[in-house]
Amino acid sequence: MVKRNEAPEDTRIREVGGRPVRLTSDMSLPSLSAVEIGSYLLAFFGMWAVLHFKLLGALLAGMLVYQLVHTIAPSIERHMSSGRARWVAVVVIAAVVVGGLAGLAIGIVEHFEHTVPNIQNQLDQVMQIVAQARARSPEWLSAMLPGDVSQIKEKAGMLVHTHMAQLQQGGKNVARGFGHVLFGMIIGAMIAITGERHTQRLPLSTALASRASRFADAFRRIVFAQVKISTINAVFTALYLLVALPVFHQQLPLSKTLVLVTFIAGLLPVIGNLISNTLIVAVSLAVSLPTAISSLVFLVLIHKFEYFLNARIVGGQIEARAWELLLAMLVMEAAAGVPGLIAAPIFYAYIKRELVYLRLA
Numbered sequence: 001m002v003k004r005n006e007a008p009e010d011t012r013i014r015e016v017g018g019r020p021v022r023l024t025s026d027m028s029l030p031s032l033s034a035v036e037i038g039s040y041l042l043a044f045f046g047m048w049a050v051l052h053f054k055l056l057g058a059l060l061a062g063m064l065v066y067q068l069v070h071t072i073a074p075s076i077e078r079h080m081s082s083g084r085a086r087w088v089a090v091v092v093i094a095a096v097v098v099g100g101l102a103g104l105a106i107g108i109v110e111h112f113e114h115t116v117p118n119i120q121n122q123l124d125q126v127m128q129i130v131a132q133a134r135a136r137s138p139e140w141l142s143a144m145l146p147g148d149v150s151q152i153k154e155k156a157g158m159l160v161h162t163h164m165a166q167l168q169q170g171g172k173n174v175a176r177g178f179g180h181v182l183f184g185m186i187i188g189a190m191i192a193i194t195g196e197r198h199t200q201r202l203p204l205s206t207a208l209a210s211r212a213s214r215f216a217d218a219f220r221r222i223v224f225a226q227v228k229i230s231t232i233n234a235v236f237t238a239l240y241l242l243v244a245l246p247v248f249h250q251q252l253p254l255s256k257t258l259v260l261v262t263f264i265a266g267l268l269p270v271i272g273n274l275i276s277n278t279l280i281v282a283v284s285l286a287v288s289l290p291t292a293i294s295s296l297v298f299l300v301l302i303h304k305f306e307y308f309l310n311a312r313i314v315g316g317q318i319e320a321r322a323w324e325l326l327l328a329m330l331v332m333e334a335a336a337g338v339p340g341l342i343a344a345p346i347f348y349a350y351i352k353r354e355l356v357y358l359r360l361a
Contacts, residue, residue, distance in 0.1 A: 058184030
């Protein structure tokens with residue numbers, strides 16, 4: 001009698017490409033159909049296109065709205081159906097965004113209404129800060145600072161005239177980026193409202209849905225990690241601005257505002273730290289040169305420490321080592337600049353997820 005070949009004892013079933021695949025304990029690769037391989041190629045092409053066509057803002061905005069809707073909706077589903085709960089969540093997010101933009105616009109208008117009539121007083125205050133900085137700065141630095149208000153106006157006019165083309169192009173880029181973000185938010189809300197329909201999907205649709213689901217999961221993990229990072233950064237900054245400096249009688253103006261800006265800006269990977277650090281050093285320079293130097297040293301040291309801590313936090317969320325994430329950020333920055341640096345944690349988290357599902361990592 002001929003015995004049938006029995007399956008290995010260490011046999012597992014894992015979902016790959018939207019269908020179950022039997023994995024064994026040997027080192028053989030899982031079998032993938034042409035449709036599944038095509039879905040992976042389309043996913044990688046999509047990530048390349050996002051960076052090449054400068055659509056990272058639209059992607060992040062859409063994914064953020066999508067995740068917020070699915071985070072808010074479960075608490076609302078207790079009182080209504082799932083579909084209506086998602087609609088209510090979208091309305092709440094839209095109201096917050098529109099209200100925030102309206103408040104920002106009103107604040108800017110009121111600021112200019114109060115500032116423009118008193119522009120001379122503002123310039124006088126600026127000159128007082130510049131004069132204090134000149135008195136506390138070395139000669140080579142003080143020689144670069146303007147001597148009076150007329151020099152400020154003259155240099156500002158020359159800069160505007162010289163870089164008029166760049167300013168116009170920069171304004172167009174800002175408006176274009178804002179439009180991309182707005183469209184991304186709308187698309188993310190539409191996808192969240194549509195939800196998963198229980199219809200029979202074709203093989204390519206099923207495979208692409210799996211790619212999108214895993215990318216959304218990777219984005220969610222990175223967002224939660226970034227919130228932790230921003231919180232840690234704000235705590236260290238608060239200890240320095242609100243505790244350490246007052247002990248040495250060097251209280252910075254707008255200290256609490258700077259802590260709030262540090263937390264909000266810290267939600268943006270990489271560029272957020274640059275914004276908050278620049279503001280802190282600029283305000284410190286207005287107080288005294290030693291305060292500015294101490295602030296600069298503190299920021300350099302704390303961010304060198306946080307650089308590895310952040311990689312560890314993000315790596316813990318995506319099950320990757322810190323050096324893997326640092327290497328991915330280095331390569332992406334070299335390939336696509338600051339957008340690549342921002343996208344690196346998300347893209348690498350998604351790639352790592354796919355490799356784990358394929359039993360390759």
